[in-house]
Amino acid sequence: MTEEYCPHHQDGNQLVKRIAIAIVGLLIVCAIVVLLVWAILHPSKPRFLLQDVTIYAFNLSTAPHLLTSNLQITLAARNPNSRIGIFYRKLDIFASYRNQQITLPTLLPTTYQGHRDFTIWSPFLYGNDVPVAPFLQAGLSADINGGLVMLDIKVFGHLKWKVGSWISRRYQINVHCPAYISFSDRIKGFQVGSAMKYQLLQTCRVDISL
Structure with missing residues (x-):
């Protein structure tokens, strides 16, 4: 028994193949366009500046070894890119001493930063009786x-880059800002009520990774 020839069936298969090839080709073209735009624009890392630190409490007890600290910091971030926006999400900020965390993390608000835009945060950092x-x-x-x-x-x-309507995948951002607090030199700080405020204007190190 021979198989009957069906021209309509073959035409249907050809149509499906052409549609599939067209879709794959369109996806490849879109991917190439995105890669070209990304390569041409090549986003620069955001720049962070620790402007000041206000110390409300910084007390160390020796028996047991406990540290209580209460401070407010002013942190500025700048997007240096002229054609790329930045979304900041789930940014936790805290203070550490010699790689030991001494305050609880404070969550910064989700922020979108436009082209060459500035953002300033002024969070409080608390650490009560930290061992x-x-x-x-x-x-x-x-x-x-x-x-x-x-x-x-x-x-x-985390952050995401935004080019036009396209938004990149999520990247990790790590920022390290050294804060040199001079408790003995009152010239470098000034009284704010019962607290001491120190103007630092310290550039921070910024690392971006997948």
Whole structure:
């Protein structure tokens, strides 16, 4: 028994193949366009600046080794790109001393930054009776007695790039801002009520990764 020839069936298969090839070709063209736009624009990392730190409390107890800190920081971020926007999401900011976190993380608001736009955040950072390792307690006590403590203000979170209506995948952003607090030199700080405010204008290191 021979198989009957059906021209309509073959025409249908050819149509499906052509549609599939057209869709694949369109996707390839779109991907190439996106890659070309991305390569031409080549986004630059955002720039962060730690403007100031206001110390409301910074008390270290020796038995047990506990640190209580209460500070407010002013952090500025700038998008240097002229054609690319930036979405910031789930940014946590906290203070650390010699890689030990000494405050709870504070969540910064979700933010969109337009072309060459500025954003300023002024969060409070709190750490009440935070246990400090004995070897860190000795170093911190010596720094306080010496009048100079170097803190690290850290920001961890995610960002996305925006080109026109296209939005990139999510990237991780890590920001490290050294904060040199001079407890002995009142010239570098000024009284704000019961607190001391220090103008720093310290450039931060920014790392972007997948």
